[in-house]
Amino acid sequence: xxxxxxxxxxxxxxxxxxxxxxxxxxxxxxxxxxxxxxxxxxxxxxxxxxxxxxxxxxxxxxxxxxxxxxxxxxxxxxxxxxxxxxxxxxxxxxxxxxxxxxxxxxxxxxxxxxxxxxxxxxxxxxxxxxxxxxxxxxxxxxxxxxxxxxxxxxxxxxxxxxxxxxxxxxxxxxxxxxxxxxxxxxxxxxxxxxxxxxxxxxxxxxxxxxxxxxxxxxxxxxxxxxxxxxxxxxxxxxxxxxxxxxxxxxxxxxxxxxxxxxxxxxxxxxxxxxxxxxxxxxxxxxxxxxxxxxxxxxxxxxxxxxxxxxxxxxxxxxxxxxxxxxxxxxxxxxxxxxxxxxxxxxxxxxxxxxxxxxxxxxxxxxxxxxxxxxxxxxxxxxxxxxxxxxxxxxxxxxxxxxxxxxxxxxxxxxxxxxxxxxxxxxxxxxxxxxxxxxxxxxxxxxxxxxxxxxxxxxxxxxxxxxxxxxxxxxxxxxxxxxxxxxxxxxxxxxxxxxxxxxxxxxxxxxxxxxxxxxxxxxxxxxxxxxxxxxxxxxxxxxxxxxxxxxxxxxxxxxxxxxxxxxxxxxxxxxxxxxxxxxxxxxxx
Numbered sequence: 284x285x286x287x288x289x290x291x292x293x294x295x296x297x298x299x300x301x302x303x304x305x306x307x308x309x310x311x312x313x314x315x316x317x318x319x320x321x322x323x324x325x326x327x328x329x330x331x332x333x334x335x336x337x338x339x340x341x342x343x344x345x346x347x348x349x350x351x352x353x354x355x356x357x358x359x360x361x362x363x364x365x366x367x368x369x370x371x372x373x374x375x376x377x378x379x380x381x382x383x384x385x386x387x388x389x390x391x392x393x394x395x396x397x398x399x400x401x402x403x404x405x406x407x408x409x410x411x412x413x414x415x416x417x418x419x420x421x422x423x424x425x426x427x428x429x430x431x432x433x434x435x436x437x438x439x440x441x442x443x444x445x446x447x448x449x450x451x452x453x454x455x456x457x458x459x460x461x462x463x464x465x466x467x468x469x470x471x472x473x474x475x476x477x478x479x480x481x482x483x484x485x486x487x488x489x490x491x492x493x494x495x496x497x498x499x500x501x502x503x504x505x506x507x508x509x510x511x512x513x514x515x516x517x518x519x520x521x522x523x524x525x526x527x528x529x530x531x532x533x534x535x536x537x538x539x540x541x542x543x544x545x546x547x548x549x550x551x552x553x554x555x556x557x558x559x560x561x562x563x564x565x566x567x568x569x570x571x572x573x574x575x576x577x578x579x580x581x582x583x584x585x586x587x588x589x590x591x592x593x594x595x596x597x598x599x600x601x602x603x604x605x606x607x608x609x610x611x612x613x614x615x616x617x618x619x620x621x622x623x624x625x626x627x628x629x630x631x632x633x634x635x636x637x638x639x640x641x642x643x644x645x646x647x648x649x650x651x652x653x654x655x656x657x658x659x660x661x662x663x664x665x666x667x668x669x670x671x672x673x674x675x676x677x678x679x680x681x682x683x684x685x686x687x688x689x690x691x692x693x694x695x696x697x698x699x700x701x702x703x704x705x706x707x708x709x710x711x712x713x714x715x716x717x718x719x720x721x722x723x724x725x726x727x728x729x730x731x732x733x734x735x736x737x738x739x740x741x742x743x744x745x746x747x748x749x750x751x752x753x754x755x756x757x758x759x760x761x762x763x764x765x766x767x768x769x770x771x772x773x774x775x776x777x778x779x780x781x782x783x784x785x786x787x788x789x790x791x792x793x794x795x796x797x798x799x800x801x802x803x804x805x806x807x808x809x810x811x812x813x814x815x816x817x818x819x820x821x822x823x824x825x826x827x828x829x830x831x832x833x834x835x836x837x838x839x840x841x842x843x844x845x846x847x848x849x850x851x852x853x854x855x856x857x858x859x860x861x862x863x864x865x866x867x868x869x870x871x
Contacts, residue, residue: 321617321626324484325377326533327370328614330385330581331606333421333713334392334404336651338362338639339607340736341672341715346586346609346636349546360609360637364651367411367644369637373613379481382412385581385603386419386492386537389433391713394662394735395654400425400439402451403654409455410646415477417490417535418460419581423504424740427472434458434473445657459490459535462516464509472508476520478529484618486531486625487524489517489575493538493563493582498765499710501742502821513538514570521572530624532575539583539603540564541769547610547634551589556598560589562768568601569594576625577614577632578602586610588632602632610634662732667849668858669727673716675709675737679783679869682861683712683737684774689862690848691744691841692776695814698838699746704800705776705814706757708824711841712774713739727858734846742816742841747832752807755798756828759790765825773826775866776814784870797868816841 338344339361346360374380388408389401396404408416422430428440436453438444444451461475476489494510517534524532540562542551551559564580568591571578575593577600584606590598604610617629655662675683688707695702714736718727749757758781762770767789782797798805805811815829817837822830838844853859 320621321619321629322484323377323379324481324486324616324618324625325374325380326577326579326614326616327373327380327382328384328579328602328612329366329382329604329608329610330537330579331387331419331584332384332389332404332608333387333606334389334396334401335361335607336363336395336403336407336647336654337393338365339393339609339714340717340733342674343607343714344609346547346605347545348636349544349548355546358636359639361607362637362639363407363411363608364643364647365637365639365641366608366611367407367647368641369611369635370411371644372641373611373635379484379618381414381479381481381486383414383488383533383535383579384416385535385579386417386490387421387581388416388419390419390421390424391739393714393739394732395651395658397735397739398658398661399445399654400429400442401433402445403650405433405451405454407647407650409452410650411644413456414479415457415459415488415490415535417537418458418463418473418492419537420492420496420500422458422492423496423500426504426506427508430458430472459488460492461489461520462491462494462511462513463496464511466507466509475516476524478524478527483620484531485529485623486533486618487521487529488533488535489520489524490535491516491537495765499824501818501823514567517575518570518572521574525574528623530574530622531618534571534575534578536564536567536578536580537582538563538567539580539585540587540589540601541583542585542587542589547586547605547636551587556590556592560587560591560601564601565591568599573597573599575599576616576627577630579612579614586634588612588634597627599627600630600632602634604634609637611637658732662730662735663724664731665724665728666731666734666846667729668853668855669716669718669729670858670860672718673861675712675715678770679772680774680864680867682864683716684709685777685862685864685866686848686859687712687738687845688774688776690845691814691816693848694744694838694844695746695812698836699812702746702812702814704754704779704811706819706829707774707816708819708826709771709774710824711738711740711742711816711818713737727855729849731846734842734849738842738845740816740818740841742818744814744838744841744844745817745820746834746836746838747813747815747820748810748834749813749829749832750807751805751809751811753828753831754805754811754813755793755807757826758793758798760826760828762792763790771824772867777866780866780868782868782870786870
């Protein structure tokens with residue numbers, strides 16, 4: 284089993300965090316011990332599941348564990364059959380347990396869920412006993428009306444009902460969207476909070492997503508909505524809950540941080556509270572009311588259990604369980620029945636691996652088999668062959684990113700032969716292409732389902748005219764502006780090259796004069812025909828320069844372009860090799 288680290292949120296000195304029982308048992312007037320005023324409460328938390336019902340492949344299905352001797356080992360993890368078993372085992376012996384999530388349970392999903400508009404994932408979450416989740420940015424991939432259908436049920440307006448005689452029932456759990464409000468009315472799209480009563484313990488949950496959601500989803504997905512400040516919204520509803528007598532409050536926040544270690548069980552507080560994590564969640568946590576007892580977070584797909592000081596300077600736990608169901612977080616705490624509040628000094632947490640050596644949950648296996656039967660005619664179609672693993676974006680340029688950019692360039696040329704280059708956003712590439720196969724198709728075979736897992740967003744490949752100055756600006760925006768703290772390196776098509784100097788800061792990291800197309804420096808005054816998906820064409824992911832294109836042409840879907848490229852450039856006898864990933868020269 285995995286090495287488990289437990290961190291306590293206790294401050295030095297008990298008086299800093301509230302009301303506590305005196306040391307030693309209290310004695311009643313007749314000499315009988317008073318009953319303990321506290322009871323145990325368990326929260327099991329997950330985030331960023333993204334419809335990964337089946338075990339995710341490649342690096343998306345592994346976690347790295349730090350061992351006692353300082354070495355690390357890699358563990359295969361994830362899959363809803365194992366996640367359900369893990370959660371059910373974790374609940375044993377706990378009279379009061381709630382299962383919560385911090386958004387992006389759906390969206391950007393593999394084919395088994397995505398092909399059916401994520402109805403299978405909602406069904407799975409109902410079965411494994413999810414009590415509440417916040418909304419995430421990917422819940423808006425298909426727009427607010429589809430998100431409302433996920434909550435309220437009903438068959439898809441275009442595809443209809445997938446299973447004869449069965450109407451999709453919707454989520455049994457509330458999807459909270461406290462900071463997502465209508466532009467017209469100012470009212471939240473979905474419930475802003477919920478109160479769960481488990482054997483007399485009342486806990487309020489407030490759910491928010493990152494206020495920058497409109498910058499990272501298509502404009503149509505959030506049309507008519509406003510996204511408010513995360514901390515201000517949580518504080519607003521915390522006051523409302525307290526007026527209702529609900530003093531125990533947990534925030535579910537779809538925004539996160541960047542840990543100093545990639546090991547899921549690293550000691551975040553080794554250098555002191557707040558030292559092992561950076562990123563947006565740090566500033567948010569420092570602004571959220573001390574009346575909130577813990578923050579369950581997500582979005583960055585990282586693993587951490589950290590203490591970050593609240594506005595009063597008291598440490599408070601902030602957690603995240605990686606992504607794709609590879610981990611879950613267990614938070615244990617005491618609830619004081621006199622104050623109706625969580626004893627902050629009692630809160631501990633640990634991330635646990637959802638390993639694949641435990642028994643599978645039979646009901647989840649049946650669910651997967653049922654939906655697989657419906658998906659099989661599409662999912663099992665061969666679209667290409669590869670000779671080795673082709674990995675997705677990490678910090679910089681990667682082989683799979685190059686491959687997709689080349690596919691979009693070739694597709695763009697089929698629409699307009701003057702197309703010269705292509706850009707692909709790294710966040711749109713969701714998993715690796717894996718050579719070794721566990722199914723019957725054989726090693727090196729790429730199926731439609733595997734292609735869908737790589738590019739699940741149903742984006743279109745669009746053509747626009749950009750000036751050379753805008754092309755250069757887009758490359759600079761990878762490492763400046765909103766992307767300065769966490770660079771987003773565009774994946775680029777063959778022929779486009781440049782130098783990235785990571786010893787510099789901001790836009791200067793793109794070395795002046797190094798941007799070339801087929802060996803010729805990009806001319807700032809010239810016009811270039813560029814292929815990019817509709818997300819980038821709208822200026823998404825902090826690339827406003829790519830949203831300034833003219834003479835647009837809207838093409839077909841990006842997965843179709845990718846599948847066509849694989850089919851055209853590979854056979855069983857001549858599989859496609861991973862691109863060299865040598866278009867960006869990196870100086871470190």
